Amino acid sequence: MTTGRTNDNLNHFAAWVNRYCDSHGRHDALPAVSGRPFKLHTAQFRRTLAWFIARRPGGTIAGALQYRHHSIQVFEGYAGTSDSGFRAEVESEQALARGEHLLTVIDAHEHTRMAGPAAAEAARRLEEFEQRTRFQGTVVLDDRRLRRIMNRDDPAIYPGTYITCVHDSAKALCERARQGAFEGLGDHPQCQPLACRNVALTRENTDAWRGEIELVEQQLARRPPLPPLLQNRLLGRKQQIEDFLATTQELS
Ligand code: SF4
Numbered sequence: 536m537t538t539g540r541t542n543d544n545l546n547h548f549a550a551w552v553n554r555y556c557d558s559h560g561r562h563d564a565l566p567a568v569s570g571r572p573f574k575l576h577t578a579q580f581r582r583t584l585a586w587f588i589a590r591r592p593g594g595t596i597a598g599a600l601q602y603r604h605h606s607i608q609v610f611e612g613y614a615g616t617s618d619s620g621f622r623a624e625v626e627s628e629q630a631l632a633r634g635e636h637l638l639t640v641i642d643a644h645e646h647t648r649m650a651g652p653a654a655a656e657a658a659r660r661l662e663e664f665e666q667r668t669r670f671q672g673t674v675v676l677d678d679r680r681l682r683r684i685m686n687r688d689d690p691a692i693y694p695g696t697y698i699t700c701v702h703d704s705a706k707a708l709c710e711r712a713r714q715g716a717f718e719g720l721g722d723h724p725q726c727q728p729l730a731c732r733n734v735a736l737t738r739e740n741t742d743a744w745r746g747e748i749e750l751v752e753q754q755l756a757r758r759p760p761l762p763p764l765l766q767n768r769l770l771g772r773k774q775q776i777e778d779f780l781a782t783t784q785e786l787s
Pocket residue numbers: 698699700701702703706707708709712720721722725726727728731732733734
């Protein structure tokens with residue numbers, strides 16, 4: 536559907552809502568602006584879309600799938616052209632969502648219980664971050680203020696399912712971190728969690744790895760058994776994860 540057709544449909548829908556409200560005596564119709572029906576167009580939903588994309592696992596890709604589009608470019612076209620700044624808007628929402636998440640980590644004192652090579656650095660950055668969010672002794676969670684803090688003093692900590700990336704470009708093993716595409720670090724296919732020194736583990740991360748071990752064990756217990764080559768691979772994978780967890784506990 537073209538953007539023009541989508542806009543027409545949005546306005547037909549708004550008109551239908553108002554007719555429905557009229558005929559059923561409802562008072563929650565879409566209000567007129569300066570005596571005229573408010574004209575809807577897709578660009579007005581940019582913030583809403585950006586908000587949803589930022590808060591879905593997988594970010595822009597999830598957004599693209601959600602709206603059944605096959606490329607990020609097409610998806611961006613949904614709310615404006617690629618150079619319209621929509622990507623920046625999504626990234627700003629992602630940073631805000633990340634900031635909110637980091638504050639919940641601090642609130643639960645999770646940052647003092649992290650494991651892994653970057654655990655101490657994560658705790659230090661998050662303590663600094665908490666100080667910045669304090670105003671007259673209390674943490675202020677106002678969106679605008681948090682957005683400002685994330686713009687100016689982003690702690691560069693990226694929570695993922697299996698690891699939390701405490702970004703330091705000098706130590707980064709993935710191309711993505713080196714190229715400066717920061718949002719999504721820690722949860723992307725090129726991440727090398729077992730080797731990178733930017734890794735910290737929260738309790739949820741450790742649980743995710745334990746879940747992975749359980750899945751491997753279920754596969755190994757299958758009857759009829761898996762072919763020996765596959766079994767060996769799975770055993771190797773299990774051992775790798777167990778070694779990784781043991782080392783990260785030592786390093787924390
Ligand atoms: S490899 Fe993983 S942990 Fe290391 S910098 Fe990249 S995303 Fe972060």
